[in-house]
Amino acid sequence: MRTRTKAGIAAGAATVLLMGGFGSTALWMDAAPSSEVSVSTGHLRISDGTPGEWTDVSVTPNAPFDPENDYLVPGDRVRSTTEFTIDAEGQNLRAELSFSDAAADLPDDVTVTAVDITLDGEQFDPETDQIQPGDDQELEVTFEIAFDIDAEGSQNQSVNVDSVKAIVSQARP
């Protein structure tokens, strides 16, 4: 019994010594943020397109074109307006619009081109205009599938409009 008490005292003393050690190394310290401003990087995004109805503009009067049931023949030109949403955030962000070259993925003598472009309702010329900062900008692109009237082949082929991409690229300052 007596021996156990001593051991208990010895252990207590050691603990006190350790705590004393902590206290001897620390000095007063405090930290404060350098500024309350938090800065985020911006973004540049374009959604996948939501296509509208297709119209055959190669006949007079123009007629509806149903890609699921109608077939393209040489001489056809069919159009649809696709909606994209562009989010461009960044004080000095400017972006250019372009379209991928889908020729390799399309049948011979078939092209898909953007024939009319508006951004938030204003006419947009990718050659000269740039996308300005702003979220939820509505880009409307009218795509035309054209099948060369002089085509002799390309029967029974699929025309995958999905192979055309609208690309937004940050413009160099």
Add this chain to the structure above:
Amino acid sequence: MRRKKILVGIAAGGMLAGLAAVQGTAALWQDSGSASDTVAMTGTVGLTLNGVDDYQWTTMAAGNMKPGDSVGPQSFVVENDGNIPVQYRVTDFAPPTGLPLTYSATRIGGGDIAAWRTLAPGASETWSVTITLPTTAPNSAQGKGGTPAVLTITARQAKHVL
């Protein structure tokens, strides 16, 4: 040992930073969106005669025809087995060499098979054809023949025809 590991780690870190720097100088922000999920199909022009591309009558042979003789009428069905409207007509009739045969084709409801006729996908028209050796056939036509007379019918797309 531990020191080595740290050195390697720094070296790797340095390389990664270098790669990132290279990418950073080449690329600015870019994103792309697919134009549309539309998949359209190009059409197919198709035409069959009695269900096949090249039909040969075996019941319409004639031997020892003399001027004024005819064979037929024999019916045949022209069908659009493609998926777009087509126009068709007889574009050639080639009798055996030296034999001035003529053909005539009629159908119930009338029509001229030598002029373009429009046929919707899946639709068909039935014609009766008669082959004649005219009374004007010259003496040189004697003993000729032995090969088929070929009637060629051509189909083309009906849309955008000028």
